[in-house]
Amino acid sequence: MSTGTYLQPASVDEALTLLAEHGGAALVAGGTDLVVGTRQGKRTLPETLVAIHRLPGLDGIAEDGGTLAIGALATHDAIERSELVRSRWTALADASAIVGSPATRHVGTLGGNLANASPAMETGAPLAVFGAEVELRSSSGARSVAVADLWAGPGRTTAAPGEMITSVRVPAPADGSGSAYVRLEYRRSMEIAVVGAAALVTLGGDGAVADARVALTAVAPTIVRSSAAEQALRGSRPTDDAIAAAAAAVHDAASPISDVRGSDAYRKAMVEVIARRAIGIAARRAAGEAVPVPATMTVGGTR
């Protein structure tokens, strides 16, 4: 590894000043992507590192006027264990609970997962179905961007140089909603999605689907929503047949690649299955059934 400069700011403002002063500097929080990528030879460690893992006030998980506010430094472990997240933003708890291993979850952060922008990231599809907004700050100001507009492609975001993710705001689902995230995995731990799907289902008083959102993992250059699947669900009764029909519609959004973890044909075949499971669990949760977190362990699992 190169011999670089390590800076450890004491405040967000100081971090933003350092980012502005040192072009090309990289932020490091848990290091689970940055350092591992270096160890794997995918990239060299940036010349200047701004270590933010100890910045105060950025690891909160709280409800703020009906919206879930999560600090960029909240760890996957803290999110997974949060009763608040489990009760109303359940798909995000499903996803956070299966990131990496216990060691990954204890140091890896939500902000880091978003900024790393892997198409196979676990927390992206849940945040997409909830319509999360990401807050970005720089030394010259602050802005908010829909999470879907944060991702520009594999490993790339629309964040400008000098901008840092400080928090994520996740709107509350309507009453009568349930959500779930399910992935296809080859092993239980130290895995990322071969394909994955998040679903948010809102049931009306008549038991029909009043609203639905479906997002897919690892079948496109970024996390993508499937409007065809959402359209198919709206107004239907969430029967097995209706859910299967909606899941069969996800192919509008799926254009997977072939890589070492699966061929495009395999991913296309499996994303429909995984979407069917996610929608089914979201619908059961919407109806009041207590399906344990993480959902992926309750379906087709090895346990």
Next chain:
Amino acid sequence: MSHACTLNVNGMSYPLQLDAGRTLLTVLRGELGLTGAKEGCDDSECGACMVLVDGRPVNSCSYLALQADGREITTVEGLAKNGELHPLQAAFLDEGGVQCGFCTPGMLISAEALLRQNPKPSEDEVRLALGGNLCRCTGYQKIAKAVLAAAQGATA
């Protein structure tokens, strides 16, 4: 450029000058001579390098040493006290949870992290807590049994 930092490892304080890119594992093994934590995959896949940082399990092969400045680090060498094996170490021996031994330090550290947080885990919880630790010898059965035995001993 090197940076001053202090690593607190197993109750000892070590002032060091370190380059930014050094991982915690290379410093523990190189500068401090603590060779219990192992380099298996060097990729955060196998867990042989597991140590505790402020009580939480961390893959030290992929963690910058400077990020651990001032924090409490526990390696496998810190488990035994006054020449007495830690209950987990004794249970691994009693239950046959050790074969070649390469994964054992990481297994012990992950198990210790679990028991500090959850003193009476179920077998499922044990298996999840050890999910980031690979063993190529034992098939895991005796390791899981040893962790459960240590937990029972501690609460009996």
